[in-house]
Amino acid sequence: MVKKASITLADGRELIYFGDQADEAASYPDLRRLPRIEVSSQVRHDPLLGEWVIVAGHRQDRTFMPPADHCPLDPSTPERLTEIPAPSYQVVVFENRFPSLVPGGGLGAGVPGGGRDGPDGLLATRPGNGRCEVVCFSENHTASFADLTHDQAALVLAAWIDRSAALAALPGVEQVYCFENRGREIGVTLGHPHGQIYAYPFVTPRTARMLATSRAYQRDTGRNLFDDVLAAEVVDGSRMVTGTEHWVGFVPHAAHWPYEVHLYPRRRVPDLSELTAAERDDFCDAYLHLLRRFDRLFDAPAPYISGWHQAPVHADRSEFALHLELFTIRRAPGKLKYLAGSESGMGAFTNDIAPEAAAATLRELGAGGRA
């Protein structure tokens, strides 16, 4: 069982240390005078697309790429107080100071209820009920996830598992998403190695689509779509990147992004909580090796988005297959894949790199040592 200890920050937010030194770290109080941020969040239903959009009005002022010597994710020193009061930490999770989603939506009782047939008819609005957390992977400001040791990665995974379960238990939460954005090119405002966790009050549009195709496939064939897609990719083999005892990583047949890898456990489970100790342990090797391949793709470490696709909290749990999706928006040194008219307007992606070629490149790069 992972050790953890939590404190309350000066403005009332929760912060949780993970790791052997958690209790020691939690003995440091937050000494800042930190005003409470006024947060309001709604989710609104798009009646034409059939999906929810978060409207969070306060976030325009959020911290914009502070210089490295003012990083709010570094440990605190006597001279400089950061978001993390302790002078040292292993992995730490805390509530985002500028969240998109907050418990109760921060709205009080002022939001109309109803649905398509309710008082707000087609234009439904709900409280943006949920929670947004920040996960610091390391106290080392210049590290990246790929630099972590196996044990450090295992502690991050333990934090993801712990937080996913805790957030899933909050009232109104329908899905939990642990992810990392890495790189200025995708708008990351803090260079310190960190990820985020969103607890949504709806099933996300992408997951909803996967579940709809999966249900239709089950109805038509009696089989599970995720199982059959994974089996088809393994049999085809031309897009395989990595295979360990418990995990399989491949560029999908219809990859949307220049370099994109989906990493599945060989045994289908709905979410992180159901992974065995052996699967967790093996994941760290598989994922670290994969990230190191990505870091060698270009002249500089690749900007990437990486996220855990977990089953919704309340529905369709037995159908879904936990997996991680990792992709970079860089298609060549200095060239980014932009989402312009076809992608953003119509959802129609063009990939300039054949998935088999992307997989071959990633295979050839090798995973390096160290993990």
Added chain:
Amino acid sequence: MVKKASITLADGRELIYFGDQADEAASYPDLRRLPRIEVSSQVRHDPLLGEWVIVAGHRQDRTFMPPADHCPLDPSTPERLTEIPAPSYQVVVFENRFPSLVPGGGLGAGVPGGGRDGPDGLLATRPGNGRCEVVCFSENHTASFADLTHDQAALVLAAWIDRSAALAALPGVEQVYCFENRGREIGVTLGHPHGQIYAYPFVTPRTARMLATSRAYQRDTGRNLFDDVLAAEVVDGSRMVTGTEHWVGFVPHAAHWPYEVHLYPRRRVPDLSELTAAERDDFCDAYLHLLRRFDRLFDAPAPYISGWHQAPVHADRSEFALHLELFTIRRAPGKLKYLAGSESGMGAFTNDIAPEAAAATLRELGAGGRA
């Protein structure tokens, strides 16, 4: 009826001049020695999302932001030959030299057939059959669409209508999308005012979702979803931006982007070809006024994506409502809306600007004169 005249470029591509001087312009041959670009394009089915992705292998080398004195969209001069052989033009359309989609997919007979039940099973591939065209709005390199006169805009609209019908008639084409990307921030590689037209061999993912929600609504209520959403927005009124005799423009209730306007004809029609002369004429005023509001949002003209949502060519035509969607990815001067983990990974958008506030800002900016 709009005048037009077409020629064949040196590498075999088609180019079409629109406007009163079309015949004169078409008398200039393409004098370049232009190698034919080897094009291959596939579309691949994503079995989990139930959508098609274009894989086009040749595009990595495409022209990257040439200096203004080498703009390939300027008219030709005796000293410098461009994509447009004539020394002057009004509106011109030509096949993209670096297309994502080409007739027959450029693949010959080498692509397997089938579908979910076909020989390629879950991992279906088809030729990337279609066509990609470039539309130059003006010969003036430094103009933008918002700078056009009413008559110039009317000629662009006439070209969109003409090309939409012509492309819809090509074998295998399922949807035609006329759009403009404006601004370096969204990856536009040429500053000259221009748009694009994609003729897809599939119904785009976004349109497919709209049609699915629309069919479900028709089944449940006996009513048309687009009609009811438009009526609900008009009745609500808080997000209205512009209303003319024939067109209504509003920020949608669940806008995904910081500033986003949907422009509908008051009378539901499936596509551009069904607009009356009065509706076409009125559109030019409505759209030019809207673009000029967008250009006044920030200290510099807003980067934007604007696109026509038309019914598919063969299916669901009576359900669909033609409309234009215009949005900017800029949320404040110097600040872009990035599609990071939540948006790109899960399709879950966070909008930092309340749609009612965005609409109020756009209303207050005023449309200016000139249209």
